[in-house]
Amino acid sequence: MALFGSLFCRLVLGLVIAFLFLPILIVLTVSFSSSAVFAFPPPGFSLRWYASLGKADSLLQAVWLSTQIAALSTAISLMLGTLCAIAITRGMIPGAKAVATFMASPLMLPGLVLGIAFLQAARDFGLRDTYTTLLIAHVVITMPFIMRTVLASLSLFDFAMVDAARMLGRSYPAALWTVLVPNILPGFVSGGLFAFIASFDNYPVSIFLVDVRTKTLPIQLLNQVEMSPDPTVAAISALLILGTIVALIVCDRLVGLKRMASI
Structure with a gap:
């Protein structure tokens, strides 16, 4: 019976992974297709869609914009989220637990609700610049990730070590x-x-804040x-997958995936 249960669990795990x-x-397969349309399995092998990315100005502009917004919002969130986590851990602010829960609220609300809220807030405050509006919205979206993971790292840290x-x-x-x-770290x-x-x-927040000339990559791909x-869309998606794998490898070398997974 135990053997049957083990085999069943492995089968379910294999199906989930698949x-x-x-x-x-x-x-990944379609990105190397020789067909001009999405076809699986592909009729032949070709790198034409990767070569065409260099001529896809709209996609390249969207990649550059998304990279800027993601890098700036992450940098700002790293600073603000880390300081907030330290303040909450050290009890420097009243109602620290309530503040921590409130700071995580962007992760709990549907993206469409956040998008509509940001759009209305930008109008009420007279904020017309799309780039600035996107950056502010993405800081709100990304800061909970930083704060929660740093809070987890600080949960067992003794600040008396700093005094020592x-x-x-x-x-x-x-x-x-x-x-x-x-x-x-x-x-x-x-x-x-x-x-x-x-x-x-x-996507769900950005769709409400972009305009005709300022589009992030998910919006442009859609x-x-x-x-x-x-298959140009498949080609750039494959490059994004490769970038994610490279980022995980770098994190594994710098920190260790097992240590990251324990956060």
């Missing part, structure tokens, strides 16, 4: 760098990675699929 990875494998380092001759900044930073890096991906791939679908 369900998750099969769409990715299909996209200062008693041993370290300056306050040097004590923070020597004692605090190594302890929050896994949460800092993993939170930054998740925040960047969440911002780069965000427009291209609707207007002129071809």
Whole structure:
């Protein structure tokens, strides 16, 4: 009976993994198709769709915009989210637990609700610049990732270690760098990675804030699929998958995936 249960669990696990990875494998395969339309299995092998990316100005502009927004929002969220997590952990603000729950609320609300709220708020405050509106919205979206992961890193940290380092001759900044930073590094890096991906791939909020000249990559890809679908979309999706794998490898070398997964 135990053997049957083990085999059943492995079968279910294999089916779940196949369900998750099969769409990715299909996209990767279609990106090398010689056909001018989405066809699986592809009739032949070709790199034409990767070569055409260099001429797809609208896609390249969207990639550049999404990269800027994701990088800036992640950098701002890393600073604000880390400071907020330290303040909550040290009890520097009243109602710290309520504040922590409130800060995580963007992760609990539907993206469409957030998008409509940001659109209305931008109108009420007279904010007409699309780039600035997108950046502010993405900071709100990404900061909970940073705060929650850094909070998890700080949950077992004893701030008396910072005072001990200062008693041993370290300056306050040097004590923070020597004692605090190594302890929050896994949460800092993993939170930054998740925040960047969440911002780069965000669709439900961005759709309400973009305009004709300012479109993030998910919005541009959707427009291209609707207007002129071809395997170029699969090619750029494959490059995004490759970028995600490279980011995970870098994080594994810097922090370690097992340590990141324990956050």
